[in-house]
Amino acid sequence: MTVASETVVEFSSRFARAFPELAVPWHAAEFPDARLLVLNEPLAVELGLDPTALRAGNGVGLLTGNRLPASAMPVAQAYAGHQFGGYSPVLGDGRALLLGEIATPDGRLRDLHLKGSGRTPFARGGDGLAAIGPMLREFLISEAMHALGVPTTRALAVTTTGVPVQRETVLPGAVLARVAASHLRVGTFQYAAAAGDDDLVRRLVAAALERHYPHLADADNPSLSLLEAVVHAQASLIARWVLVGFVHGVMNTDNMT
Template identity: 60%
Template structure:
């Protein structure tokens, strides 16, 4: 038997200017590290066949499955604010698309599968560490309920890649609603190819926003739809302490998914100015800057769509600005609603926003752990004697003062303590991909070819909201000598 992929490709049917046809580069000795079996089943694939040597060869790019139409997608992008007119998939190849069991079209892409015409003198390969990081974090985000690309498989290639030193090579099989980015539109806008922009917009509407088909102003509605999804996505990032690290326009997904897990990280101690990425020297993509940057990226998308809004430039700009102006309110509404849930408020009242901000300010001043503070608040809501949240503060009195006002506010609502704790635990995770845990996984794999820590961490993170007594240590923040101060881009 052979591994069968039920491909139904649409993007590769677009004009040749949208991509370059290129096959993955075969590797020496592929070996499967991890297959996401539930995701394979969801995609209509046979996980048992994917776990065979033949399956590993496909997942490493050594063998191209029947029905695939391998392409590297073209796109441009603003990288840290500087525009690059041609980027494209430099180390990723889209094998094709499948329709999953829910009727959703999904891309299947190999990341680290060799050079493409967009590689810009790079080797097109991926090192093992970044592959494991993306597998861990993307699947953790999925378990947290945040829109994201998924990881189907990780494979070691039997070859080394050269970065600062020789490292084991690997390939990640990534699954996405699509890999179309703001930068995809920019690629054609800089070339003044309005026909291609319209063709791309029509493709996006049919694929991601079918409810807009036949509307009077579909391109205006498309921009509004992307604005809404991005606003809600970034709000959800902030609610779990996630920092993307490289919010370039080529890393901004039109579908509203989190994409490209490079130097990403989750905060330990709450700090609105937190930056981990080694290349973000000016803090452009710091935790609290992410909403502002998302709007900046969306403004670049609006610029690309202006030719589709009408021939009258001034009017088109005014219409785009009106659509973009919805972002702050949409973001704030989603963010504040999420924060109310995190502190156990079922209703909205005057003063709630200030109350929650006071907590965040106290957390920042006292270096309180972001994840554990909110999780322990659930314990405190269920049992007034519980003081684990208090212990997160360097000055416990700061928490006591806030908690007194919080309990007064809770008393104004009818829910029982047990109901409130259950609701809070459903939105406040106990387990996140702690940076020091991810680094420990990578070091064990790279140095010792040991994947036991990887398997265990993936298992724990699949149930982030559940108490898992056997793995309680995975909830602990790092000790001082375990802190990860910088994360690095996989390229």
């Protein structure tokens, strides 16, 4: 990773600083032949980013994690999860990085997250890369969901890496840059709870309330109120999926935010 001479965006790195127990400092793999394939210009503008700057060298470097501003503290996030009925105590971002949080012009915080940016300590034998097809599919489906009024992460860009990826065949590699209100997962809380760290759980609850449900911070039982709000949000989300004919194939707690 190099520091970009012309800063495209500033990050706050709140998660990395507040939760070192859940954040492994890491850098993306180097992709010297990266090329921007598709950019979500309306989303870029919504985030307060200049689409022209994102198409230039520093912008493409930002979208692959290779040229970041000095304010960035990229981390692989730790979390646990129930996968296909079994509990995995340590999962984490095996091929993803949280670059940091962006403050939008209207005062919201949004995470900028990479997928397919290379192996991390959580890779568990995987190559940490992503093929171009699935990244384009996530771009299209997430934007379709957004247009249909279904809450979703959103894709900012897909960038080809110039690195071949071995799957059933050899495929072109790509990195997806995506945006979310946060990347706190159900599995984040599972990881903290399994560690027996009550203080960490309390800090996670406080952070989730501040970020997503500030009106519940003064509830009689903020933790219970957060749980009830998340249950309602997920039930509502899945109902909206059903209404548009979408079926999620991997409803694991590491995938649920």
